[in-house]
Amino acid sequence: MNSKNNIFLIIFCLFCFVILNNWKLIYSYTKNNIIKNTINNSNNTYSNKYPKNILEDIKKDNILIKTDKFFISINPYGGTIEKVQLLNYFEKLHSKKFFTFLRKEPDFIYQIKSGIIKNDKSKKDINFYQSSKFFTNSNYFTFKKNKNILKIPFFFIKNNILYIKTFVLIKGSYLIKINHQIFNLNNKSINMSIFGQIDKSSITPQKYLNKKHNNVTMKTFDGVAFSTEKEKYKKYKFPYILKKKNIQFKTYTGWVAMLQQYFTSAWILPHFSQENTIYIKKIFTNIISIGFKSPSYLILPGQKYSFTSQLWIGPKIQETMSKITPFLDLTIDYGFLGFLSKLLFKLLNLIFSIVKNWGISIIIITIIIRILTYPLFKQQYITITKMNDLQPKIKKLKEKFGNDKERFSKEIILLYKKENLNPFAGFFPFIIQMPIFLALYYMLISSIELRHAKFLFWIQDLSSEDPYYILPIIMSITMLVIQYLSQNKYENNSSLQNKFTYIIPIIFSFFFLWLPSGLVLYYIINNLITILQQKWIIYLINNQNYKIS
Template sequence: MEVQRNFFIFTFLFVSFLLWQAWQSQTFLNNETNEKKDLIVNFIHAKKNEKKIFIKTDVISLVVNMHGGDIEEASLLSYKDKLYSSQPFKLLETTSDFVYQAQSGLIGKDGPDSLLNNSRPLYFSDKKFFKLEKNEKELRVPIKWVSKNGVIYTKTFVLKPNKYDIEIEYNIFNTSKKTLTMNIFGQIKQTINLPKKRNIYSGNFALQTFRGAAYSSVDNKYEKYKFDTISNNDNLHVVTENGWIAMLQQYFAVSWIPQNLGQNTIYTSILDDGIAAIGYKSPSIDVLPDSRTVIKSKLWIGPEIQKEMKLIAPNLDLTVDYGWLWFLSQPLFKLLSILYNIIGNWGFSIILITFIMRAITYPLTKAQYTSMAKMRALQPKIQEIKERFLNDKQRLSQEMIILYKKEKINPLGGFLPIFIQMPIFLSLYYMLIGSVELRHAPFILWIHDLSSQDPYYVLPIIMGLTMFFIQKGSSTNHISDPFQKKIMNFMPVIFTAFFLWFPSGLVLYYIVSNLVTILQQKFILSNLEKHK
């Protein structure tokens, strides 16, 4: 029995040893396999990046593909991707489902670039990573290519601290014995259909802005060109001196600004895989034998900061699209910026600008409530006239006009302040969704982004309550039509539902405006009561 037990123990230990050895071998193989996988992934990643260089300043980082020297990625380091994200906002990007690139090159008779057959020069560089160090005034990133006939092409990216404009400089050393003829081009291409991760405002109509191409020429200071128009092959062909081309989206822009003399050709085209392109082509440039020629262009990749864009190119600041009320939105933004520089909070600046606007329009508000009070006092006489001339519409209108003239009442006086307020309201709305300075701008408590909707819908509800109190103070008793009365009583609910989607900064403006209205309403009506 003892022998059997010992045999079983020995057998158990032996089998356990074999199992342990097998497990160890498998673990080793797995580890080895994983290491091989890691090496393969790293090798693929290295292969993928061996034809790329990386450039970084204090405000922007770029990835340049050495095959053509195009900028394939651009991250804006001072702007977050999303409100609570730690990642910088990526403006240019090249992935399997989305392409957004800034391309440039030399085309024409002797130009080394050809977009049609994808024949682009493969540049080389001494380094893979370039960084603008502190206290440096500029960063120059040269990449080179030598043609078969010995012509040396040097493409240099020139970046400066705290700047979003990049100078692209082509230095062509023609070592051959013949004159070379070429054109410089700049092109921006982007996938028309946005992937979900980029289409963040698809469910909110109130926060959607123009996304597409734009250009400036001698004849048109600023002209938008829709992606739909490009996709329908209704392509642009404009010949102009100077000018610029751009692709726009909410708050950010990418723009090529030619730096050459002569007539540039601005064009659009639809590429494969649903990609739209807008670009420019310079006139022909001759490079003489045994000589150097420098050709420059400028590229803006960054936020739509009006004061900076204005210095880069004429009318480039118009890409901050304030719609048809730009003539009101621009001075409002300047005033708001002045207040912000004093206060240091965009929310309180909006409150202060509301007080200023309501003070300016106070005479109209007074006229409105005076007219409404007089109309309310005249209701018995109006009702009497309506009953007397019930079947004679023409006579009824004449008698009403006579009554208004006698009492010195303008029946439209109560609506005039509303018509004045609406353009101010709309211009502020365009300003909030178009000014990058207000992107992710916090106010107080739960409002962390004045350009976005209130996440808890508190402000729209408060706004609805202020509308209700204004209506109570105005009183709808003088409205005889029951249907009109129901509509008026239901208006605060409609407005509340509508404002759920609007930027919280705009709702804040409306709340403060309504509170001022309530105070003005009480003050004006009490004065009218005293002078009866």
């Protein structure tokens, strides 16, 4: 009996010996297969749509996280978020490849860091923790069945300091909470703080922009922005930071963000009894870094301290971002007419909630705007018409007093008074209307809702140009019709100057070839309404019962 037990013991020891000597190979094989099987068997909506380069992240030993919004790859060394793909957005129209928001490539870096810092504030301390490896209980995480919250703890211990960084993701949200727990296992007190940082190359290679054209009119703001107690919104372009190199601010509350068209990443500053430090700097040759550092806190021997920070990674959704923290929705940069663009977007969004089509919503909002501004347009057109009617009298005055400029000016003023005409009345309505049109323009090119939004027939993306240039051609025709209706009947139609006025709309139309089809649609409807209103006003003027006032 003892001999049998000894044999079993010897076999067991040999088995353990083989396992221990080959554990790396077994672990690697098992890890890869578990991840593959988990992905293939996932019940999630996007289970069969994983990026083809997933094996590259597995080979890097990165931690992979998948939610209904993200596919995230985290480097265990420092816990840096190196790659984020947004599962609700695609790189291009009709593409099956998810939009890669964050990435780390040889020619481009856009990544997010977080961690702990010692009180001496030296860069060496940041690099010390950033280069250390975190451990997790798995290399792949996703929501469990019937669970809406996913918590992923990253463990790290060195110099008797235990640091646990826990990523908390909520189903349906682009907001990530990060809980930092620091355990002091030393027999001495330590001073620690946390930091959150966003690094991005100042120049984005064209291949990552996913645009057919790099038209000047299409450029939106790329740079950094932040909010403090004293300044609710401030932004800097990359060239300015490259010159300044280092910028710092103190604040209790606020946020820091990296901006681009449609999408943004932002750290929401944690609340403390002392001030946080916001910093913007250049690292290396062409990499811009924006982040925050919390105040330092004393952790006694055997004690722990907890910090919590929040990170937004995703599309610029105005309604959602405004509820997270004050002024975060200002990252949707509508320019100097932002207040007006916001009102127009709310109206557009309200219309969309009824008609369920962004193209039809643009048509309806254009009609509403033109109805509201009709009194201004009417006054403008009547003034222009009356000015044209006065041209024969002005011509006679010029023939009579052309050599005496002072007398000629006085006679013109007397003529305007006699006819009860203010020549600037036709100019002021135009000035008043322009802010509305510009605000609508910036709203349309900055709204994520219009990205890859379908309209009708061949228009499958209101945020990109018309693939067949049909809309720009229609718009050019409408501009020619407006020019024809607006011509002065007293001028010689065969004159070179008059012919040139017809060439201008055609030249102007070339600028619309590569503009978003949503904008071109807006201008077409605007021009069609202008034609109808012009015809109506001409009818009123020609009607003997209508009196110009």
